[in-house]
Amino acid sequence: MRAEPPPPPRGRPEPQRQSAPPRPRGRRCPYLEQIIRESAGPFGLLTRYKADCHVDRRTHKFTGRHPVPPCVSEPESCGLYQAEHGDEDDRIRRYVE
Numbered sequence: 001m002r003a004e005p006p007p008p009p010r011g012r013p014e015p016q017r018q019s020a021p022p023r024p025r026g027r028r029c030p031y032l033e034q035i036i037r038e039s040a041g042p043f044g045l046l047t048r049y050k051a052d053c054h055v056d057r058r059t060h061k062f063t064g065r066h067p068v069p070p071c072v073s074e075p076e077s078c079g080l081y082q083a084e085h086g087d088e089d090d091r092i093r094r095y096v097e
């Protein structure tokens with residue numbers, strides 16, 4: 001004997017749930033070595049990202065309620081990225097010429 005599907009719900013139909021809009025996924029910085037996400041602040045209410053940067057070989061911390069590190073969202077806005085990317089472009093241009 002086959003199982004029957006559940007009966008339709010009684011009463012008013014449930015309103016369609018509005019799901020949160022998908023978060024825009026940014027680009028990962030090519031100079032990012034690793035990034036760690038952890039809780040921070042009182043009662044772990046904050047979020048902290050620790051990003052190991054290949055350019056200056058330091059760990060950059062981004063802390064807040066919903067921090068958006070440029071390393072995983074918009075590397076073009078980072079000064080280190082811009083400097084390193086510009087240097088690479090110059091090097092490539094010199095080889096091509």
Ligand code: SF4
Nearest residue numbers: 029032053071078081
């Ligand atoms: S976005 Fe900037 S700080 Fe982050 S990894 Fe790239 S160069 Fe380093």
